[in-house]
Amino acid sequence: MKAADIISLIEQNDLVEKTITVERNAFLKVKSSIDTNIYLIEEGSLRIFVLDDYEERIIRFGYKDNIIVSLDSFLTESPSDFYIQAIKKTSVKVIPKKSFMTFINKNEEHLKLWVKILEDLILQQIEREKDILINSPKERFDRVLKRSPQLFQEVPNKHIANYLRMSPETLSRLKKR
Numbered sequence: 001m002k003a004a005d006i007i008s009l010i011e012q013n014d015l016v017e018k019t020i021t022v023e024r025n026a027f028l029k030v031k032s033s034i035d036t037n038i039y040l041i042e043e044g045s046l047r048i049f050v051l052d053d054y055e056e057r058i059i060r061f062g063y064k065d066n067i068i069v070s071l072d073s074f075l076t077e078s079p080s081d082f083y084i085q086a087i088k089k090t091s092v093k094v095i096p097k098k099s100f101m102t103f104i105n106k107n108e109e110h111l112k113l114w115v116k117i118l119e120d121l122i123l124q125q126i127e128r129e130k131d132i133l134i135n136s137p138k139e140r141f142d143r144v145l146k147r148s149p150q151l152f153q154e155v156p157n158k159h160i161a162n163y164l165r166m167s168p169e170t171l172s173r174l175k176k177r
Helices: 003-012 071-076 097-104 108-133 137-147 157-163 168-176
Strands: 020-021 027-029 037-052 054-064 082-098
Touching: 003 037, 003 108, 020 037, 054 108, 054 157, 082 097, 097 108, 108 137, 137 157, 137 168, 157 168
Parallel strands: none
Antiparallel strands: 020 082, 027 082, 037 054, 037 082
């Protein structure tokens, strides 16, 4: 099942509570807050990050037709250290946990959908961990470019450089080659 299929199924089953607009640089979620919503991005882009000794560490991006969630807070219903911030004006469809869980528990097909979403998130996280462990900036850049070419159209270089753990100048050199 592809992301578009998942989004279609969610929309067909009326799980979207509302659509909200998050202005550029505004926060959808801040540190120490509980967020049990799933968000479908209609337009714009978001970043998920943590603060590490006053330095931002971007761990994920989301843009059109992506699902984004503060997974730790969603699963535990506890506060999370993550921030979710709009990179540019972003429109998201909000799916509350309660209605989503009711939906997935209705039948086996819906449960399979949830398993697929979790599998995708886990695989993305594994790829992210591999990216961080690779020493070569060129190899990190190549891996992300191959996996997510749209990222380079949707997200400013300064954020991509942070995500790749390199300077904006290094990213610029790698993009020019």
